[in-house]
Amino acid sequence: MSFWKKLEAVDVRIIYLVLWIAIGIPLLVPIGLPLAISPDTVKYKEAIDALPAGSVIAFGMDVSPAGWGGELGPQARATATHVFRRPLKVVFLSFWETGAPLIETAWRDPFVAAAMKDKKYGVDYVNLGWIPGTETGMASFATDVWKVLEKGDYKGTKLADLPIMANIKTVNDFTMLICIETGTPGGPEYLRQWQARNPRLKVVVGSLGVSVPANMAYVASGQIVSILRGGRGAAEYQRLLNIATQADVQGSDAMTMSHVVVLLFLLVGNAGYFATRKKAGKT
């Protein structure tokens, strides 16, 4: 059997093992590979920086635990740190039932906790919890926030007892929407139900890498101001905010290593394909 044939027949478990090792090395021994900051991440940060003091923003934690660990969790924590560092009124909510508990998980991050130290619940920020009905729920919330939330906030506190909610009646009362999204409902649904009703609403999205190509059409058209691109976007944003820990740096090293390994596999696989095809053509 030729070298290329052997390579084609390699046990897939060997590939998995190589990945475990290649990703494990930077997680154990920090390398500190360089990470260029993309214009999208800079624009994402600038959009939040440009908000006037006292602006009311919605923070949609539309996530599932599956996407939380490597991509959306770091995005959400960095974004929450940033918005709490600014004098803004932040309304946390989720149209995913799995997203609501993760709002408080993000608050427990040391950087977020430090940034929200002087903020008061119900005055500077609020957690409205899970709002059911997916896109229908979004539409209802957009037209009448108080009617949808008769049950109160995440813990059942009535909206009348939360000063931050006094002037929030419809989607027109928000200046910006930050959407950290796993899938549907997510960015496109917000555009259909919220931005279509309030064209002045600025939308920024933190997205799983897998959803980035679909969302880029909205970035190009200007409907979405900017986007955080998966785990890489999160790593860039952490560095921009100066909140990247040693573990975060190791994570981005591992990310780069994993991409290098996948690229190598792709190159070797294609080289093998063309080499064997050439040989088959000759015979």
Place this chain on the structure above:
Amino acid sequence: MAVDLATMLGIYVYALYALSAYSFTYRDNSFFKFAEHSFLALAIGYNASVAYGYVRRTAIDPILTGRNMMFLVPVLVGVLFVFFFSKKYFWLYRFPIALITGSGMGLAMSGTISAQFMQQIIPTIQLPLYVVHPVLGFQPLDTLNNWLIIIMVLGTLAYFFFSIPPETALGKATSKLGLVGRWTMMIAFGSAFGNTVMTRMNLFIGVYKNLLRDYTSFLGFAALILIVATLERQRARKAEQKT
């Protein structure tokens, strides 16, 4: 740093489940099946309990206390879902489905025309084909970008345009433009695939980082699962040889 018992238990459960799920990359085994089934049960249980709590607070309580009897209508329509399990009255199940599909479609369509149709077409038409920055002057890369968007949009539209006979001159021109569209879509699919790979890797890195928080549980469970999976493999081979 002292770690309390609950945290330790959490780390062990996490490590056991994460490694059980990833053990499928070695081969199917009892640990993987256990993780798969318990994950399903947990997810369904969680969703059911959250949904039950919401329906109780939003609809049942107002009905029982007489605050809002209008909720009786959606609750009764919702109850019709149970006829999914009846052969005789299955037709009743179609009413809530029709209601959900109809309202969902109507709601999505109203926003789609604005957000995903007009708001996409108008900026594309307005793209400048010669970009000049007021301070920096001519921008060649932005200009190229805009030209590419226009050509690729036209190409992709031409690929799906079937109303012109291909043997005519216009048909041949459309086919050639359609070829551009085909390449455009191939590039888009490649980009989507690359992003998918990146996401999967990042999710794996997130799990891996958590596993490395406690080496003993990581290595211990990994060894245990590997041994069990190997033993199961040997047993399956022996059974195959016997038959």
